[in-house]
Amino acid sequence: MSSPSPSKEQIATFHTHFGALSFHKRLRALGDQAVMMPVPRKLSASCGTCVKFFLPFDPAWADEDLDSVYAVQGQDFQLLFQNEEA
Amino acid sequence: MSKLKLHLPVILAGLVVGIASVVLVALGNPVNMGFCIACFLRDIAGGVGMHRAPIVQYIRPEIIGLILGAMIMALAGKEFKVRGGSSPMTRFVLGFCVMVGALMFLGCPLRMVIRLGGGDGNAILGLIGFIIGIFVGTLFLKAGFSLKKSQPQPAVEGLLMPAVNVGLLILVCAAPAFIFFSTEGPGSMRAPIAAALIAGLVVGAIAQRSRLCMAGGIRDAMMLKDFHLLMGFVAIFVAVLVGNLIVGSMGLKGGFNPGFAGQAVAHTDGLWNLLGMVLVGLGSVLLGGCPLRQLILSGSGNSDSSVAVLGMVVGAAFCHNFGLASSTDGPSFAGKVAVIIGLVLVCAIGAGNTKKA
Numbered sequence: 428m429s430s431p432s433p434s435k436e437q438i439a440t441f442h443t444h445f446g447a448l449s450f451h452k453r454l455r456a457l458g459d460q461a462v463m464m465p466v467p468r469k470l471s472a473s474c475g476t477c478v479k480f481f482l483p484f485d486p487a488w489a490d491e492d493l494d495s496v497y498a499v500q501g502q503d504f505q506l507l508f509q510n511e512e513a
Numbered sequence: 514m515s516k517l518k519l520h521l522p523v524i525l526a527g528l529v530v531g532i533a534s535v536v537l538v539a540l541g542n543p544v545n546m547g548f549c550i551a552c553f554l555r556d557i558a559g560g561v562g563m564h565r566a567p568i569v570q571y572i573r574p575e576i577i578g579l580i581l582g583a584m585i586m587a588l589a590g591k592e593f594k595v596r597g598g599s600s601p602m603t604r605f606v607l608g609f610c611v612m613v614g615a616l617m618f619l620g621c622p623l624r625m626v627i628r629l630g631g632g633d634g635n636a637i638l639g640l641i642g643f644i645i646g647i648f649v650g651t652l653f654l655k656a657g658f659s660l661k662k663s664q665p666q667p668a669v670e671g672l673l674m675p676a677v678n679v680g681l682l683i684l685v686c687a688a689p690a691f692i693f694f695s696t697e698g699p700g701s702m703r704a705p706i707a708a709a710l711i712a713g714l715v716v717g718a719i720a721q722r723s724r725l726c727m728a729g730g731i732r733d734a735m736m737l738k739d740f741h742l743l744m745g746f747v748a749i750f751v752a753v754l755v756g757n758l759i760v761g762s763m764g765l766k767g768g769f770n771p772g773f774a775g776q777a778v779a780h781t782d783g784l785w786n787l788l789g790m791v792l793v794g795l796g797s798v799l800l801g802g803c804p805l806r807q808l809i810l811s812g813s814g815n816s817d818s819s820v821a822v823l824g825m826v827v828g829a830a831f832c833h834n835f836g837l838a839s840s841t842d843g844p845s846f847a848g849k850v851a852v853i854i855g856l857v858l859v860c861a862i863g864a865g866n867t868k869k870a
Contacts, residue, residue: 442662443660443661443662444654444658444801445654445657445658445659445868445870446662448655448870449870452870463737464737465737465739465741472587472590472594472721472724472813473724474724474726474729474742474801474806475801476736476737491662492659492662502515512664512665
Protein backbone atom coordinates (compact mmCIF):
# COMPACT_ATOMS: atom_id res chain seq x y z
CA MET A 428 0.00 0.00 0.00
CA SER A 429 1.33 3.44 -0.87
CA SER A 430 1.82 5.85 1.96
CA PRO A 431 -1.27 7.96 2.52
CA SER A 432 -1.28 11.61 1.55
CA PRO A 433 -2.32 14.17 4.16
CA SER A 434 -5.36 15.07 2.07
CA LYS A 435 -6.83 11.62 2.73
CA GLU A 436 -6.66 12.06 6.48
CA GLN A 437 -10.05 11.44 8.08
CA ILE A 438 -11.35 11.32 11.63
CA ALA A 439 -14.17 9.11 12.84
CA THR A 440 -15.96 9.97 16.09
CA PHE A 441 -17.93 7.51 18.19
CA HIS A 442 -20.56 7.32 20.90
CA THR A 443 -18.43 4.88 22.92
CA HIS A 444 -14.78 4.04 23.45
CA PHE A 445 -15.65 0.50 22.40
CA GLY A 446 -16.82 1.79 19.03
CA ALA A 447 -13.45 3.49 18.47
CA LEU A 448 -11.61 0.34 19.53
CA SER A 449 -13.59 -1.85 17.11
CA PHE A 450 -13.23 0.60 14.21
CA HIS A 451 -9.50 0.96 14.84
CA LYS A 452 -9.09 -2.81 14.83
CA ARG A 453 -11.07 -3.15 11.60
CA LEU A 454 -9.07 -0.45 9.82
CA ARG A 455 -5.79 -1.96 10.98
CA ALA A 456 -6.91 -5.33 9.61
CA LEU A 457 -7.47 -3.61 6.26
CA GLY A 458 -3.87 -2.38 6.34
CA ASP A 459 -4.62 1.23 7.30
CA GLN A 460 -2.27 3.11 9.62
CA ALA A 461 -5.23 4.10 11.81
CA VAL A 462 -4.50 5.63 15.22
CA MET A 463 -6.74 6.21 18.23
CA MET A 464 -6.60 9.70 19.74
CA PRO A 465 -8.69 12.11 21.84
CA VAL A 466 -11.51 13.77 19.90
CA PRO A 467 -10.41 17.24 18.69
CA ARG A 468 -12.22 19.95 20.68
CA LYS A 469 -13.60 21.47 17.48
CA LEU A 470 -15.54 18.30 16.79
CA SER A 471 -17.03 17.57 20.18
CA ALA A 472 -17.36 18.64 23.79
CA SER A 473 -16.95 14.96 24.66
CA CYS A 474 -13.60 13.80 26.04
CA GLY A 475 -13.93 10.53 24.17
CA THR A 476 -11.70 8.72 21.72
CA CYS A 477 -11.69 9.08 17.94
CA VAL A 478 -9.83 7.26 15.16
CA LYS A 479 -7.65 8.99 12.58
CA PHE A 480 -7.45 6.92 9.39
CA PHE A 481 -6.50 7.20 5.72
CA LEU A 482 -8.43 4.70 3.59
CA PRO A 483 -11.44 6.22 1.79
CA PHE A 484 -14.38 5.89 4.18
CA ASP A 485 -16.90 3.19 3.29
CA PRO A 486 -20.37 3.74 4.83
CA ALA A 487 -20.62 -0.04 5.15
CA TRP A 488 -18.16 0.30 8.05
CA ALA A 489 -20.73 2.24 10.08
CA ASP A 490 -22.15 0.43 13.08
CA GLU A 491 -24.38 1.88 15.81
CA ASP A 492 -21.40 3.22 17.78
CA LEU A 493 -20.12 5.37 14.89
CA ASP A 494 -21.14 9.02 15.17
CA SER A 495 -19.54 10.97 12.32
CA VAL A 496 -16.64 10.96 9.87
CA TYR A 497 -14.74 14.11 8.91
CA ALA A 498 -12.09 14.92 6.34
CA VAL A 499 -9.15 16.73 7.94
CA GLN A 500 -8.32 19.95 6.13
CA GLY A 501 -5.44 21.57 7.97
CA GLN A 502 -6.95 22.90 11.20
CA ASP A 503 -10.51 22.39 9.97
CA PHE A 504 -12.79 19.43 9.46
CA GLN A 505 -15.34 18.76 6.74
CA LEU A 506 -18.23 16.46 7.58
CA LEU A 507 -18.26 13.45 5.27
CA PHE A 508 -20.73 11.17 6.97
CA GLN A 509 -23.15 11.34 9.89
CA ASN A 510 -24.70 8.19 11.24
CA GLU A 511 -28.48 8.19 11.63
CA GLU A 512 -29.96 7.61 15.05
CA ALA A 513 -33.32 6.11 15.86
CA MET B 514 3.23 27.86 18.86
CA SER B 515 0.18 26.07 17.47
CA LYS B 516 0.67 23.35 20.09
CA LEU B 517 0.72 25.96 22.84
CA LYS B 518 -2.47 27.43 21.39
CA LEU B 519 -3.99 23.96 21.47
CA HIS B 520 -3.08 23.35 25.11
CA LEU B 521 -3.63 26.89 26.40
CA PRO B 522 -7.36 26.54 27.21
CA VAL B 523 -6.91 23.52 29.45
CA ILE B 524 -3.84 25.05 31.13
CA LEU B 525 -5.73 28.29 31.79
CA ALA B 526 -8.70 26.28 33.04
CA GLY B 527 -6.46 24.45 35.48
CA LEU B 528 -4.91 27.72 36.68
CA VAL B 529 -8.34 29.31 37.21
CA VAL B 530 -9.59 26.25 39.13
CA GLY B 531 -6.50 26.33 41.33
CA ILE B 532 -6.74 30.06 42.01
CA ALA B 533 -10.49 29.82 42.71
CA SER B 534 -9.82 27.03 45.16
CA VAL B 535 -7.25 29.03 47.12
CA VAL B 536 -9.52 32.09 47.14
CA LEU B 537 -12.52 30.08 48.41
CA VAL B 538 -10.43 28.77 51.30
CA ALA B 539 -9.30 32.29 52.15
CA LEU B 540 -12.98 33.31 52.08
CA GLY B 541 -14.07 30.59 54.48
CA ASN B 542 -14.09 27.11 52.95
CA PRO B 543 -12.23 24.35 54.85
CA VAL B 544 -8.46 24.26 54.31
CA ASN B 545 -7.44 22.35 51.16
CA MET B 546 -11.13 22.22 50.22
CA GLY B 547 -11.75 25.19 47.98
CA PHE B 548 -13.39 22.66 45.73
CA CYS B 549 -14.19 19.04 46.43
CA ILE B 550 -16.95 17.44 44.39
CA ALA B 551 -17.29 14.44 46.72
CA CYS B 552 -17.26 16.49 49.93
CA PHE B 553 -19.66 19.08 48.55
CA LEU B 554 -22.14 16.51 47.23
CA ARG B 555 -21.92 14.90 50.66
CA ASP B 556 -22.58 18.28 52.28
CA ILE B 557 -25.60 18.79 50.02
CA ALA B 558 -26.93 15.33 50.93
CA GLY B 559 -26.66 16.41 54.58
CA GLY B 560 -28.11 19.84 53.87
CA VAL B 561 -31.32 18.31 52.57
CA GLY B 562 -31.44 15.79 55.42
CA MET B 563 -30.43 12.62 53.57
CA HIS B 564 -27.90 12.00 56.36
CA ARG B 565 -27.65 13.42 59.87
CA ALA B 566 -23.90 13.87 60.36
CA PRO B 567 -24.12 17.33 61.93
CA ILE B 568 -20.68 18.55 60.85
CA VAL B 569 -21.16 18.04 57.09
CA GLN B 570 -24.52 19.59 56.22
CA TYR B 571 -24.66 22.52 53.83
CA ILE B 572 -26.08 23.06 50.35
CA ARG B 573 -22.83 24.05 48.64
CA PRO B 574 -23.32 26.83 46.07
CA GLU B 575 -20.11 25.75 44.33
CA ILE B 576 -21.83 22.59 43.02
CA ILE B 577 -24.85 24.58 41.86
CA GLY B 578 -22.54 27.01 40.08
CA LEU B 579 -20.56 24.23 38.39
CA ILE B 580 -23.69 22.69 36.89
CA LEU B 581 -25.30 25.98 35.87
CA GLY B 582 -21.99 27.36 34.55
CA ALA B 583 -21.54 24.27 32.40
CA MET B 584 -25.12 24.58 31.16
CA ILE B 585 -24.72 28.25 30.22
CA MET B 586 -21.48 27.56 28.37
CA ALA B 587 -22.90 24.50 26.61
CA LEU B 588 -25.96 26.49 25.50
CA ALA B 589 -23.79 29.39 24.34
CA GLY B 590 -21.60 27.02 22.32
CA LYS B 591 -24.60 25.11 20.92
CA GLU B 592 -23.24 22.04 22.68
CA PHE B 593 -26.20 21.39 24.99
CA LYS B 594 -27.04 17.93 23.67
CA VAL B 595 -29.63 15.99 25.58
CA ARG B 596 -28.71 12.33 25.63
CA GLY B 597 -29.19 9.47 28.04
CA GLY B 598 -30.21 5.88 28.49
CA SER B 599 -26.72 4.36 28.56
CA SER B 600 -26.86 1.75 31.36
CA PRO B 601 -28.36 4.16 33.94
CA MET B 602 -28.49 1.70 36.83
CA THR B 603 -24.88 0.69 36.26
CA ARG B 604 -23.86 4.34 36.24
CA PHE B 605 -25.78 4.93 39.48
CA VAL B 606 -23.92 2.07 41.18
CA LEU B 607 -20.58 3.23 39.79
CA GLY B 608 -21.27 6.74 41.11
CA PHE B 609 -22.17 5.26 44.48
CA CYS B 610 -18.91 3.26 44.58
CA VAL B 611 -16.83 6.28 43.52
CA MET B 612 -18.27 8.16 46.50
CA VAL B 613 -17.46 5.28 48.88
CA GLY B 614 -13.84 5.44 47.70
CA ALA B 615 -13.71 9.24 47.85
CA LEU B 616 -15.04 9.34 51.40
CA MET B 617 -12.47 6.74 52.42
CA PHE B 618 -9.74 9.09 51.15
CA LEU B 619 -11.71 12.21 52.13
CA GLY B 620 -11.76 13.88 48.76
CA CYS B 621 -12.44 13.57 45.06
CA PRO B 622 -9.57 13.62 42.53
CA LEU B 623 -9.83 17.41 42.35
CA ARG B 624 -9.41 17.74 46.11
CA MET B 625 -6.56 15.24 45.90
CA VAL B 626 -4.67 17.67 43.65
CA ILE B 627 -5.67 20.59 45.88
CA ARG B 628 -4.43 18.68 48.95
CA LEU B 629 -1.13 18.00 47.15
CA GLY B 630 -0.80 21.72 46.46
CA GLY B 631 -1.40 22.40 50.15
CA GLY B 632 1.45 20.09 51.15
CA ASP B 633 -0.71 17.19 52.36
CA GLY B 634 1.58 14.17 51.94
CA ASN B 635 -1.32 11.75 52.44
CA ALA B 636 -2.58 12.81 49.04
CA ILE B 637 0.56 11.29 47.47
CA LEU B 638 -0.78 7.87 48.49
CA GLY B 639 -4.14 8.92 47.10
CA LEU B 640 -2.52 9.90 43.79
CA ILE B 641 -0.71 6.56 43.54
CA GLY B 642 -4.00 4.77 44.20
CA PHE B 643 -5.81 6.96 41.66
CA ILE B 644 -3.21 6.11 39.00
CA ILE B 645 -3.48 2.38 39.80
CA GLY B 646 -7.27 2.57 39.56
CA ILE B 647 -7.10 4.36 36.21
CA PHE B 648 -4.59 1.81 34.93
CA VAL B 649 -6.96 -1.05 35.82
CA GLY B 650 -9.78 0.90 34.19
CA THR B 651 -7.79 1.22 30.96
CA LEU B 652 -7.31 -2.56 30.96
CA PHE B 653 -11.11 -2.91 30.95
CA LEU B 654 -11.38 -0.34 28.14
CA LYS B 655 -8.76 -2.15 26.05
CA ALA B 656 -10.57 -5.43 26.69
CA GLY B 657 -13.76 -3.98 25.18
CA PHE B 658 -15.66 -2.45 28.12
CA SER B 659 -18.74 -0.45 27.12
CA LEU B 660 -21.87 0.83 28.84
CA LYS B 661 -23.47 1.06 25.38
CA LYS B 662 -24.26 4.24 23.49
CA SER B 663 -26.63 6.88 24.78
CA GLN B 664 -29.69 7.99 22.84
CA PRO B 665 -31.13 11.44 22.12
CA GLN B 666 -33.71 12.42 24.75
CA PRO B 667 -36.37 15.14 25.07
CA ALA B 668 -35.03 18.52 26.20
CA VAL B 669 -36.72 18.25 29.59
CA GLU B 670 -34.52 15.23 30.42
CA GLY B 671 -31.41 17.40 30.14
CA LEU B 672 -32.91 20.41 31.88
CA LEU B 673 -34.02 18.63 35.04
CA MET B 674 -30.59 18.50 36.71
CA PRO B 675 -29.98 22.26 36.22
CA ALA B 676 -33.57 22.86 37.41
CA VAL B 677 -32.95 20.82 40.56
CA ASN B 678 -29.90 22.97 41.21
CA VAL B 679 -31.87 26.18 40.77
CA GLY B 680 -34.19 24.74 43.43
CA LEU B 681 -31.22 24.04 45.68
CA LEU B 682 -30.00 27.61 45.18
CA ILE B 683 -33.38 28.95 46.26
CA LEU B 684 -33.29 26.72 49.33
CA VAL B 685 -29.79 27.76 50.44
CA CYS B 686 -30.63 31.44 49.95
CA ALA B 687 -34.04 31.25 51.63
CA ALA B 688 -32.75 28.94 54.39
CA PRO B 689 -36.10 27.49 55.46
CA ALA B 690 -36.22 25.68 58.81
CA PHE B 691 -36.24 22.19 57.29
CA ILE B 692 -32.81 22.67 55.66
CA PHE B 693 -29.74 21.70 57.67
CA PHE B 694 -26.79 24.02 58.21
CA SER B 695 -23.76 22.74 60.13
CA THR B 696 -22.79 24.96 63.01
CA GLU B 697 -19.43 23.26 63.54
CA GLY B 698 -16.97 21.18 61.50
CA PRO B 699 -16.23 21.39 57.76
CA GLY B 700 -19.90 22.04 56.87
CA SER B 701 -19.85 25.22 58.92
CA MET B 702 -16.80 26.54 57.07
CA ARG B 703 -18.03 28.26 53.97
CA ALA B 704 -17.25 31.11 51.65
CA PRO B 705 -20.09 33.63 51.18
CA ILE B 706 -22.87 32.24 48.98
CA ALA B 707 -22.29 34.77 46.18
CA ALA B 708 -18.54 34.11 46.04
CA ALA B 709 -19.03 30.35 46.08
CA LEU B 710 -21.69 30.53 43.38
CA ILE B 711 -19.62 32.80 41.14
CA ALA B 712 -16.54 30.58 41.55
CA GLY B 713 -18.66 27.56 40.63
CA LEU B 714 -20.16 29.30 37.60
CA VAL B 715 -16.73 30.36 36.29
CA VAL B 716 -15.13 26.96 36.86
CA GLY B 717 -18.16 25.14 35.44
CA ALA B 718 -18.05 27.24 32.30
CA ILE B 719 -14.33 26.83 31.67
CA ALA B 720 -14.38 23.14 32.57
CA GLN B 721 -17.08 22.65 29.91
CA ARG B 722 -15.03 24.57 27.34
CA SER B 723 -11.75 22.85 28.16
CA ARG B 724 -13.11 19.34 28.95
CA LEU B 725 -11.00 19.40 32.13
CA CYS B 726 -11.04 15.93 33.73
CA MET B 727 -8.83 14.56 36.47
CA ALA B 728 -9.23 10.92 35.38
CA GLY B 729 -9.22 11.69 31.65
CA GLY B 730 -5.77 13.28 31.81
CA ILE B 731 -4.09 10.22 33.27
CA ARG B 732 -6.22 7.83 31.15
CA ASP B 733 -5.28 9.57 27.89
CA ALA B 734 -1.60 9.69 28.90
CA MET B 735 -1.64 5.95 29.59
CA MET B 736 -3.76 4.77 26.68
CA LEU B 737 -3.14 7.26 23.91
CA LYS B 738 0.16 8.88 24.95
CA ASP B 739 -1.72 12.17 24.82
CA PHE B 740 -0.91 14.65 27.58
CA HIS B 741 -3.36 17.44 26.79
CA LEU B 742 -5.82 16.92 29.66
CA LEU B 743 -2.99 16.06 32.03
CA MET B 744 -1.70 19.62 31.58
CA GLY B 745 -4.89 20.91 33.23
CA PHE B 746 -4.31 18.56 36.14
CA VAL B 747 -0.73 19.85 36.55
CA ALA B 748 -1.88 23.47 36.16
CA ILE B 749 -4.30 23.07 39.08
CA PHE B 750 -1.48 21.76 41.25
CA VAL B 751 0.88 24.60 40.29
CA ALA B 752 -1.79 27.28 40.86
CA VAL B 753 -2.79 25.85 44.24
CA LEU B 754 0.84 25.49 45.33
CA VAL B 755 1.80 29.04 44.34
CA GLY B 756 -1.50 30.40 45.65
CA ASN B 757 -1.01 28.71 49.00
CA LEU B 758 2.53 30.07 49.29
CA ILE B 759 1.17 33.57 48.62
CA VAL B 760 -1.79 33.42 51.04
CA GLY B 761 0.47 31.78 53.64
CA SER B 762 2.92 34.66 53.41
CA MET B 763 0.00 37.09 53.78
CA GLY B 764 -1.23 35.34 56.91
CA LEU B 765 -4.56 34.39 55.33
CA LYS B 766 -6.42 31.12 55.84
CA GLY B 767 -4.82 28.28 53.88
CA GLY B 768 -1.13 28.22 53.05
CA PHE B 769 1.39 25.51 52.26
CA ASN B 770 1.88 23.15 55.20
CA PRO B 771 3.98 20.14 54.15
CA GLY B 772 3.60 16.91 56.10
CA PHE B 773 1.36 13.97 56.84
CA ALA B 774 -0.01 14.42 60.37
CA GLY B 775 -2.48 17.12 61.29
CA GLN B 776 -3.59 17.92 57.75
CA ALA B 777 -7.02 19.50 57.33
CA VAL B 778 -9.91 17.07 56.83
CA ALA B 779 -7.51 14.17 56.20
CA HIS B 780 -6.19 11.05 57.89
CA THR B 781 -2.81 9.34 57.78
CA ASP B 782 -3.75 5.74 56.97
CA GLY B 783 -1.73 5.36 53.77
CA LEU B 784 -3.07 1.97 52.69
CA TRP B 785 -6.69 3.06 52.86
CA ASN B 786 -5.99 6.44 51.32
CA LEU B 787 -4.50 4.50 48.44
CA LEU B 788 -7.26 1.88 48.17
CA GLY B 789 -10.00 4.48 48.39
CA MET B 790 -8.54 6.29 45.40
CA VAL B 791 -8.02 3.04 43.48
CA LEU B 792 -11.79 2.68 43.67
CA VAL B 793 -12.30 6.30 42.60
CA GLY B 794 -9.89 5.98 39.66
CA LEU B 795 -11.33 2.71 38.42
CA GLY B 796 -14.94 3.84 38.81
CA SER B 797 -14.20 7.15 37.10
CA VAL B 798 -12.68 5.48 34.03
CA LEU B 799 -15.67 3.16 33.68
CA LEU B 800 -18.00 6.16 34.02
CA GLY B 801 -16.00 8.06 31.41
CA GLY B 802 -14.83 10.85 33.70
CA CYS B 803 -14.05 12.00 37.24
CA PRO B 804 -16.74 13.42 39.57
CA LEU B 805 -16.04 16.97 38.32
CA ARG B 806 -16.49 15.84 34.74
CA GLN B 807 -19.74 14.05 35.63
CA LEU B 808 -21.08 17.30 37.09
CA ILE B 809 -20.07 19.26 34.00
CA LEU B 810 -21.67 16.72 31.67
CA SER B 811 -24.82 16.66 33.78
CA GLY B 812 -25.09 20.41 33.24
CA SER B 813 -24.55 19.94 29.50
CA GLY B 814 -27.62 17.78 28.91
CA ASN B 815 -26.13 14.36 29.65
CA SER B 816 -28.64 12.57 31.87
CA ASP B 817 -26.36 9.52 32.16
CA SER B 818 -23.94 11.72 34.08
CA SER B 819 -26.83 13.10 36.13
CA VAL B 820 -27.64 9.55 37.19
CA ALA B 821 -23.98 9.03 38.15
CA VAL B 822 -24.11 12.24 40.22
CA LEU B 823 -27.28 11.02 41.95
CA GLY B 824 -25.45 7.75 42.68
CA MET B 825 -22.71 9.81 44.34
CA VAL B 826 -25.22 11.78 46.42
CA VAL B 827 -26.99 8.63 47.63
CA GLY B 828 -23.59 6.99 48.20
CA ALA B 829 -22.57 9.94 50.37
CA ALA B 830 -25.76 9.64 52.42
CA PHE B 831 -25.10 5.91 52.92
CA CYS B 832 -21.50 6.58 53.91
CA HIS B 833 -22.57 8.90 56.70
CA ASN B 834 -25.67 6.99 57.77
CA PHE B 835 -23.76 3.72 58.13
CA GLY B 836 -20.36 4.92 59.31
CA LEU B 837 -18.50 4.18 56.07
CA ALA B 838 -16.87 7.60 55.72
CA SER B 839 -13.45 8.18 57.24
CA SER B 840 -12.83 10.89 59.80
CA THR B 841 -9.65 12.73 60.70
CA ASP B 842 -9.03 9.82 63.13
CA GLY B 843 -8.85 7.42 60.19
CA PRO B 844 -11.02 4.96 58.31
CA SER B 845 -13.75 2.92 59.99
CA PHE B 846 -13.94 -0.89 59.79
CA ALA B 847 -17.25 -0.58 57.96
CA GLY B 848 -15.63 1.83 55.50
CA LYS B 849 -12.82 -0.64 54.76
CA VAL B 850 -15.35 -3.41 54.11
CA ALA B 851 -17.33 -1.06 51.85
CA VAL B 852 -14.25 -0.15 49.80
CA ILE B 853 -13.39 -3.84 49.29
CA ILE B 854 -16.97 -4.62 48.29
CA GLY B 855 -16.88 -1.57 46.01
CA LEU B 856 -13.69 -2.75 44.30
CA VAL B 857 -15.16 -6.23 43.73
CA LEU B 858 -18.43 -4.76 42.48
CA VAL B 859 -16.79 -2.31 40.09
CA CYS B 860 -14.52 -5.04 38.69
CA ALA B 861 -17.59 -7.26 38.23
CA ILE B 862 -19.33 -4.41 36.40
CA GLY B 863 -16.22 -4.01 34.26
CA ALA B 864 -16.05 -7.70 33.42
CA GLY B 865 -19.80 -8.00 32.88
CA ASN B 866 -19.83 -5.19 30.32
CA THR B 867 -16.81 -6.31 28.31
CA LYS B 868 -17.02 -7.92 24.91
CA LYS B 869 -14.49 -8.65 22.18
CA ALA B 870 -13.86 -5.67 19.89
